[in-house]
Structure formats: structure tokens, C-alpha cells
Amino acid sequence: MTDDMASPALLKDILGRQALTVIADAGAAASPRFDRAAFLDAASTGLDALSIMERVRHIADALRVALPADYAEAVTIVRAMAPRLTHGFQAVAVTEFVARHGLGDVGLSMEALADLTRFGTAEFAIRPFLARDAAWTLAMMLAWSGHEDEHVRRLASEGSRPRLPWAGRVPALKVDPTLATPILEALKRDPSAYVRKSVANHLNDIAKDRPDWLVDRLATWPTDDARTVWIIRHALRTLIKQGDPRALALIGVGHGAAxxxxxxxxxxxxxxxxxxxxxxxxxxxxxxxxxxxxxxxxxxxxxxxxxxxxxxxxxxxxxxxxxxxxxxxxxxxxxxxxxxxxxxxxxxxxxxxxxxxxxxxxxxxxxx
The missing domain is CATH 2.60.40.10 (Immunoglobulins)
Incomplete structure (x- = not known):
């Protein structure tokens, strides 16, 4: 999320009433047990006053009204809805259902998030699971770092970022922002630029709290691999902007110039x-x-x-x-x-x- 994002009003419109209709239609097409009218009524109520991420949560709760009470049956319908959506933020809102209503069945929820992230990132939906049990969830995400799908591999890195934009801070990662290091090490040579960018952003988050740790860690990474070289340069961008001599040295630049x-x-x-x-x-x-x-x-x-x-x-x-x-x-x-x-x-x-x-x-x- 950068300064070049659209204005707040335009962002809100991404999850406006037209989007609610798309989600409602996706639910009705996925299962006859999806109550389309109940969803539209609940999702429309109070929508206009909400920000984009408030709308994500509001829509997730409206889905609870429209779906079967049994979580396993409900999440099956949610997964069937995702391919029918037309915008990534619609999928983020649908994925948020897992975050808000799936903490009681973490195994099923993790399986769902790995599936749903292909349609709209589950990076926000994974945060409550990290907050509840960081060690267990990070172990699952480490397994995802070897997944065949680049979207799932990216989720392993992006979802565990210490300072993920627009997301709540995870207490364990706030205390120790380096907890996901095994995931980053597993992904440092990833063939996907999409994944490597997430790794660089994750490391740049760490730079804001543990700059010395970051420089020490990246100093051990190979410099004969274009993939790791790219990550190093982008991970150090905050420290480079600050003129950190050790960070500059890692990219072959002296401190100061003639x-x-x-x-x-x-x-x-x-x-x-x-x-x-x-x-x-x-x-x-x-x-x-x-x-x-x-x-x-x-x-x-x-x-x-x-x-x-x-x-x-x-x-x-x-x-x-x-x-x-x-x-x-x-x-x-x-x-x-x-x-x-x-x-x-x-x-x-x-x-x-x-x-x-x-x-x-x-x-x-x-x-x-």
C-alpha cells in the first residue's frame, strides 16, 4: 500500500453495492444453501460509512448470516464462491470470513486460506491465527514456502510480515520481528519475482526494528545469485535511504563519494x-x-x-x-x-x- 494508491473514496467503492451483488451472485451459484437476500440485507446496512478494511470485515460478518451454521459446510461454500468473484478485494472480503469465524477449526481454516489466497490475498486473514498461536501458524506457513503455487508461497512471507500495511500487529512478531526467518531463508531463491518482492518487503519491515540483525543476516546471503542480490538491494532500501554505511557496503557502495x-x-x-x-x-x-x-x-x-x-x-x-x-x-x-x-x-x-x-x-x- 503506497502513496500512489487511489483516494479513500475510490478504495471504498471497490467494495460498494455492485461488489455486494457480485458476491451475492457467487454465493447463490455456489450453493442453494446460501441466503442471497439475507446477505445483501446485512451487507448493505451501514456500508456507506465504512472504510475499505471495515467493509472487508463487515462483508465477512454478513456472510455468516447467509451461510450454514456448520463451519465446515460454510467454508466449503466460501471456497466455491472465490473463483466466481471479479476483483481481488471481493475475494479478500470473502477470505476474511475464515479469519473471523474459523479460529475454532484451524486445520480446516489453514487449508481454506491456502486455497483462497489464489483469488485474493489471504495475508490479512492469516493474522488472527498468528496472534492466537504464532509458533503453530508459522510452522504451517513454513510448509507453505515449499508449495507449488506462488500465491501460497507468497502468503507464507507476506502474511507473516511484522509491519504488514493495513493489518493489525501480531504481538509475537512485535516482540521478535525475526520469527519468520526460516520462511524467508526458504524463499530467498524463489523463482517467482512476486514472491521475492514479498521477501524483500518483509526484510525491510525488520530493518525498522532490527537494522543490525538485518545487515548481519544479509551479509551471509550469496551474491552470485541474481535472485538473492535483488532481494538484498530492496530489503535494504530503508537503511540505504538513511545512509547506513554497512547497508551501503552490502550493495557495493561506499559511505560518501568523491x-x-x-x-x-x-x-x-x-x-x-x-x-x-x-x-x-x-x-x-x-x-x-x-x-x-x-x-x-x-x-x-x-x-x-x-x-x-x-x-x-x-x-x-x-x-x-x-x-x-x-x-x-x-x-x-x-x-x-x-x-x-x-x-x-x-x-x-x-x-x-x-x-x-x-x-x-x-x-x-x-x-x-
């Missing part, structure tokens, strides 16, 4: 919400040998009361030969997201080369 920066600018200097800025600079090598450079920029967002909040953005990673100069430029639109609201005021911008600030500029965001 360069001169000229012409660093942010234009226009004055903007309104919705306008775009261009950040540009020339970087010249002063070294006698080629250097690998990681160039980022840190934008200090103005906040109410004269405060600011910084966010680091990737700009470019490249090799620069002795005496060479490269022109860098990036364009960014200043607009609100569901996770960020802009405030009028001065926004400072830093250019960061190999973890060190090399130049500064600023722009002014006007009100209105």
Missing part, C-alpha cells in the same frame, strides 16, 4: 497544490577510479506549527567514471494522498549521495 554537485535546484520556487516541481543537479566525479553512486533526495514537508516531516525518495543508482559528469533530474507532483496531506510553507530539499547530504534547495507551497 563528487562535486553543482546547479542543484528546485523549480518553480513557488507552487500550489497540484503543481509539479523539477529537482535537478549536475554530479561530477573527482575520483581517480569509477564509483557506484546512490543518489536520493530528502523532502522536508511543512507541517502545522512550523514543524516538518522528512521523506526520502529514490532518484538514481549508477556508476560514474573518473572525471565524468552526469545530469540528474526528476519531476514530482505536489498533491495530497490518503497517507499525506500538504501544508503551506517552505519545503526544504536535500540531495543525498551515498548517504551524505551534498546540496540543499527549497520551494514554497502557497495556500489555496
Amino acid at each position: 563528487v562535486e554537485v553543482s546547479g542543484f535546484s528546485v523549480v518553480p520556487r513557488t507552487v500550489r497544490l497540484g503543481d509539479a516541481i523539477t529537482i535537478a543537479a549536475d554530479v561530477r566525479s573527482t575520483a581517480a577510479e569509477a564509483q557506484r553512486l546512490v543518489v536520493d533526495y530528502r523532502l522536508h514537508y511543512a507541517r502545522a506549527g512550523g514543524k516538518s516531516a522528512a521523506k526520502v525518495f529514490k532518484l538514481r543508482t549508477f556508476d560514474l567514471g573518473p572525471g565524468e559528469t552526469v545530469a540528474l533530474a526528476i519531476r514530482q507532483t505536489i498533491k495530497d494522498f490518503s497517507t499525506r496531506r500538504h501544508h503551506p510553507g517552505t519545503h526544504d530539499v536535500e540531495l543525498i549521495v551515498n548517504g551524505q547530504t551534498m546540496a540543499r534547495a527549497a520551494f514554497e507551497l502557497l495556500a489555496g
Whole structure:
């Protein structure tokens, strides 16, 4: 879930009344024991006021009203519904039925989640099982890391992330975010980029709580395998943005660089919400040998009361030969997201080369 997601209103519409009809039709087609009218009545009541994840849970509870009381029979119908759905979030809502009503039969529920994740990720639905018995559930997920289906293998990594976006924190993973290490080790050479991306995101979660552990662990991973090299680079992205010397060293980058920066600018200097800025600079090598450079920029967002909040953005990673100069430029639109609201005021911008600030500029965001 990133800043580039749609607005909250659009996200809510994914599980709007049209989606309820699709789910109701899927239930009716899956079994004559599915009460279509009862589902629509329960799911529609109070829907408009709910956020996207609140709707996921609301729909799951509405399914309880429409399905047989026997959980085994109900989950069989739920599994038959999933292939008939038309959007991944519909499947997430249906899968949530297992999370909310299947804790009493964990064996059957695990089997269902491994099946349902193929249609809409079960990464949220697995969290209550982890919260209830982390050791048992992680052991099951470790077994999934050898599954033939990439969606199930990804669930093993994604569902056990310590800081999974939009999901509740699992107490055991909050205490020790490294508990799923055997799963990550099993998946570090996975043939699926879909799975490897999840492994990298999982490791990046760990970096926020155990940076030294992460660097120590990744230092033992093979660097002659393109799959593990990709994961290492993406898993270290938070530490690289922070200029961590050990993280930079793991990707073959020194801390700091022998360069001169000229012409660093942010234009226009004055903007309104919705306008775009261009950040540009020339970087010249002063070294006698080629250097690998990681160039980022840190934008200090103005906040109410004269405060600011910084966010680091990737700009470019490249090799620069002795005496060479490269022109860098990036364009960014200043607009609100569901996770960020802009405030009028001065926004400072830093250019960061190999973890060190090399130049500064600023722009002014006007009100209105």
C-alpha cells in the first residue's frame, strides 16, 4: 500500500453495492444453501460509512448470516464462491470470513486460506491465527514456502510480515520481528519475482526494528545469485535511504563519494497544490577510479506549527567514471494522498549521495 494508491473514496467503492451483488451472485451459484437476500440485507446496512478494511470485515460478518451454521459446510461454500468473484478485494472480503469465524477449526481454516489466497490475498486473514498461536501458524506457513503455487508461497512471507500495511500487529512478531526467518531463508531463491518482492518487503519491515540483525543476516546471503542480490538491494532500501554505511557496503557502495554537485535546484520556487516541481543537479566525479553512486533526495514537508516531516525518495543508482559528469533530474507532483496531506510553507530539499547530504534547495507551497 503506497502513496500512489487511489483516494479513500475510490478504495471504498471497490467494495460498494455492485461488489455486494457480485458476491451475492457467487454465493447463490455456489450453493442453494446460501441466503442471497439475507446477505445483501446485512451487507448493505451501514456500508456507506465504512472504510475499505471495515467493509472487508463487515462483508465477512454478513456472510455468516447467509451461510450454514456448520463451519465446515460454510467454508466449503466460501471456497466455491472465490473463483466466481471479479476483483481481488471481493475475494479478500470473502477470505476474511475464515479469519473471523474459523479460529475454532484451524486445520480446516489453514487449508481454506491456502486455497483462497489464489483469488485474493489471504495475508490479512492469516493474522488472527498468528496472534492466537504464532509458533503453530508459522510452522504451517513454513510448509507453505515449499508449495507449488506462488500465491501460497507468497502468503507464507507476506502474511507473516511484522509491519504488514493495513493489518493489525501480531504481538509475537512485535516482540521478535525475526520469527519468520526460516520462511524467508526458504524463499530467498524463489523463482517467482512476486514472491521475492514479498521477501524483500518483509526484510525491510525488520530493518525498522532490527537494522543490525538485518545487515548481519544479509551479509551471509550469496551474491552470485541474481535472485538473492535483488532481494538484498530492496530489503535494504530503508537503511540505504538513511545512509547506513554497512547497508551501503552490502550493495557495493561506499559511505560518501568523491563528487562535486553543482546547479542543484528546485523549480518553480513557488507552487500550489497540484503543481509539479523539477529537482535537478549536475554530479561530477573527482575520483581517480569509477564509483557506484546512490543518489536520493530528502523532502522536508511543512507541517502545522512550523514543524516538518522528512521523506526520502529514490532518484538514481549508477556508476560514474573518473572525471565524468552526469545530469540528474526528476519531476514530482505536489498533491495530497490518503497517507499525506500538504501544508503551506517552505519545503526544504536535500540531495543525498551515498548517504551524505551534498546540496540543499527549497520551494514554497502557497495556500489555496
